[in-house]
Amino acid sequence: MDYFKESLNLHRTLKGKIRMSPKMDVRSKDDLSLVYSPGVAEPCRAIHQHPEDVYKYTIKSNTVAIVTDGSAVLGLGDIGALASIPVMEGKAMLFKRFANIDAFPICLDTNDTDKIVETVRLIAPVFGGVNLEDISAPRSFEIEHRLQDLGIPVFHDDQHGTAIVTLAGLLNASKLVGKKMEDLKVVINGAGAAGIAIARLLKAVDNPDSPLATPVKDIIICDSKGILHSGRENLNAAKLEALTFTNEEDRPGSLHDAIRGADVFIGVSVANLLTADDIRTMAKDSIIFAMANPVPEIMPDEAKAGGAAIVGTGRSDLPNQINNVLGFPGIFRGALDARAPRISPNMKLAAARAIADHIRNPDFDRVIPPTLDEQVAWRVADEVRRVAEEEIRAAQEG
């Protein structure tokens, strides 16, 4: 199937992929008096008196804003708010499909960090959570960071969703090749939102003492100019911060230098960067997660020819698809159900473990559940909710 051509036809036929539906029919005057004037005044009054009741009487408890500025959309880059809408509609479909969440696209006509932060604050009342999407780094870091006090979860999926699903895959892959997480030498290629978030989560930077964490000790991040090390000039703030918990030996060099002897390559970069020869320089039974879309950093056949034991990509037509869909629906479901004020580091670890544990007998071509497995999100939701409820209880007691 020519996905591009067919997709264009489909979008034209549907005129957008989502719609708003009433939860009940309005047929009679009585119906009208209950859902609208005069009856509706009563839930309004109740919420005015007890703001927390907004979760009882409105869509807030199940509604998520998908917020973007269209600055880093798929592999398309900065195509702007209008052109990003089809992706955000698609994401809304996935929220519904996998976790029965009502999500709505908020595509902002600005790239200004302050304005994005303020707009999210202003539109927040009707939403129970905010999924930041396809906003370019490093603005995405700042935007997410500044919104953590909003009282509802604000979660940049390109960072954490990718990181969580990557960690899930790596938990199973490392077991299969008989290596411990803490002993892995990991190279992450790509120092944008996803790459740095993956490093952070693998290292458990934000919750080193969590019983859920099994941190990787040795991580090197590369960008298009090679290894991030202290001798590099003009590193942005996010990359500088990443240096504080990666590349402890402060090695310089190229991506090729970095992967020599490494156990794991995680690519969140661009197509066709590596060859079988490159893989041959890695440690035995290497693990390759080549997630560039739509063409991975190296194709599975070639990686295996170079000695890789396990290869994952972002593609649905290849084994081990590392796809955010395994993460965000269940994570938000759990967070909404617990009414968590944010997605904490432990909630992220719990989500990764739930995804990994969902595969009873992992094998080399199945380190991660299939993207369309309907049970994953609900399992993730259970674990995320449990951790969130514990944290809420602890905060109340403390």
Next chain:
Amino acid sequence: MDYFKESLNLHRTLKGKIRMSPKMDVRSKDDLSLVYSPGVAEPCRAIHQHPEDVYKYTIKSNTVAIVTDGSAVLGLGDIGALASIPVMEGKAMLFKRFANIDAFPICLDTNDTDKIVETVRLIAPVFGGVNLEDISAPRSFEIEHRLQDLGIPVFHDDQHGTAIVTLAGLLNASKLVGKKMEDLKVVINGAGAAGIAIARLLKAVDNPDSPLATPVKDIIICDSKGILHSGRENLNAAKLEALTFTNEEDRPGSLHDAIRGADVFIGVSVANLLTADDIRTMAKDSIIFAMANPVPEIMPDEAKAGGAAIVGTGRSDLPNQINNVLGFPGIFRGALDARAPRISPNMKLAAARAIADHIRNPDFDRVIPPTLDEQVAWRVADEVRRVAEEEIRAAQEG
């Protein structure tokens, strides 16, 4: 039925009254590849190249934002964004029910005019129209005015919706009592958003030469302190402007002075202001639209006891319900279908005439169609679209 109690129960059971629905199921990997990655890239690219294509491939062509700050909600006043959500959800249901429009509540956590204007601009990409709702005057005037260049219709329903339906009722009522519109002496009580908009539309201030207009010449507006006239102090800008086209004789006095000899009383104010004795001072066969909610300025029985020929209220349990529901769904339907850049004065007149003309044989208890008449919105939409298309053509030719 106890609408208040029942409504509270209903809202609690439903947990909000609207949901987001996908327009197609996502069952297979192919489905996923079409609605999301990789296929979705194609409509994104198309829109990036031709921004107008956003109407072809996304929900924009059928999606309206219901924007409020919760500052003037129903009769409840300034209850804030959270507490306004049930009303906005109800409104979204009505958009769907009567005109198949997908509307979504945007409840803003600010009363700042500049911030509201900017936020609407920033979130506009995904919307084909903006319904401003329950924002207090005079800010609502300024907000609407400043957003007229947005390229999509921005329409403050509390003003124009009410005005349009009132005009529709008056067109039929005046015929029934054998008086010409231009000869009517009209008193409007309430100088907020609705009152001033009604005066503007009845007088055809914004399009005096339109073939659709049959302007009323003599209009007096009262607020809680009596008649608006040049001797009044501390009038806000909107009231001062209203003085330029009302009360030509610059009469001072109270509401009671104003209605003496008047043909029409239009109330958008508060309950129980008038008695049968007051109505007796009006001209013969007076027309009373007492639209205060939920209790009108005077009840129909008492008004008729005072000699009123025709009485309308805002209530669904009384004859002649003057309800915005007759207006906004069809108006937006027509505007969206024509892709009108704004709701022009002539589109408003066309809507009023369509509503009035929908009643083939008006009588004293039926000057306006019943609120639940499903055909009204489509008739309104046809007329509004026709006028909008003419205006678009004229603008292109001019």
